[in-house]
Amino acid sequence: MRDIHSHILPGVDDGAADLDESLAMLEAAKAAGVTSIVCTPHCRDPYFDYDAMWDAYELLVAHADGFPLQMGFEVNHAKLMDLGMDWVDYLHFDGTNEFLLELSTHAGKLEFREYERTIYELQGRGYEVIIAHPERYRAIQDDLNVAVRLMRMGCKLQASADFIAGGRLGREKRPAKLMFDEFMYSYIASDAHIPEHYRYLAEARAKFPIRGRHMR
Numbered sequence: 346m347r348d349i350h351s352h353i354l355p356g357v358d359d360g361a362a363d364l365d366e367s368l369a370m371l372e373a374a375k376a377a378g379v380t381s382i383v384c385t386p387h388c389r390d391p392y393f394d395y396d397a398m399w400d401a402y403e404l405l406v407a408h409a410d411g412f413p414l415q416m417g418f419e420v421n422h423a424k425l426m427d428l429g430m431d432w433v434d435y436l437h438f439d440g441t442n443e444f445l446l447e448l449s450t451h452a453g454k455l456e457f458r459e460y461e462r463t464i465y466e467l468q469g470r471g472y473e474v475i476i477a478h479p480e481r482y483r484a485i486q487d488d489l490n491v492a493v494r495l496m497r498m499g500c501k502l503q504a505s506a507d508f509i510a511g512g513r514l515g516r517e518k519r520p521a522k523l524m525f526d527e528f529m530y531s532y533i534a535s536d537a538h539i540p541e542h543y544r545y546l547a548e549a550r551a552k553f554p555i556r557g558r559h560m561r
Contacts (some may be wrong), residue, residue, distance in 0.1 A: 354357065357386045377547040382403065390417060399416065415440065416438070423473060437472055461494075465498070475531075478517070479495070479504075502531055
């Protein structure tokens with residue numbers, strides 16, 4: 346099982362505080378059945394330090410006893426606009442064309458039109474866009490057709506496993522279940538910040554298996 350969204354890198358965002366916690370998260374991931382992890386620190390304020398994040402990745406790799414790790418980022422749309430689109434070539438999953446994009450939880454439908462322009466530009470540059478935790482976005486909670494439109498644009502949708510316990514913001518379980526019922530998700534990821542979050546991943550995957558050719 347490949348976990349494509351994890352804040353496992355030590356000391357660079359609101360995930361693992363230090364290497365010891367990173368290694369505890371790694372053990373929890375293994376216990377949950379994870380066989381590889383994409384390390385996706387936040388590309389958003391106040392956390393983003395590109396060089397420090399790569400240094401943290403190299404540190405974790407050196408202590409992971411060969412466990413398959415891949416570098417990536419969870420790229421916040423507003424931060425990407427601040428950085429400029431030339432940054433996209435530095436923020437995708439290393440070694441693949443996958444790009445994990447985080448949208449605003451409070452955005453309405455009109456703001457999603459701006460996101461669509463960015464998504465089309467990312468796709469035009471050859472990237473496969475993965476939308477992080479759409480169940481958290483107010484526009485999708487209000488109207489599932491917003492998520493349907495993202496899928497029709499070619500985006501993949503990634504559920505964050507904490508929806509199983511109500512979610513980070515407390516409103517995610519119902520929209521996530523509806524999207525699973527409609528087979529809209531391509532991925533379930535841990536979005537882990539602490540070791541205990543991998544328990545949610547195991548539970549979510551047991552109750553809501555991903556189906557279809559994009560299964561991860």
